[in-house]
Amino acid sequence: MAIERKHQMGAGGYCVCPKCGRREVHQSSVRCIEQKCPACGSTMVREGSEHHQKITAKKG
């Protein structure tokens, strides 16, 4: 299981709103969960994170 991809949880990436699906560029100084969705005001999550996957799985 050593598929190396340049997809780290460090810098870069996106924050996603679990409510309306809005994506915002993640700022390294601010964690996604400390960001509010500019559209609906919900707390955002890091795209592809465990938390995000749980939310998307729930919709299933």
Ligand SMILES: [Zn+2]
């Ligand atoms: Zn939203």
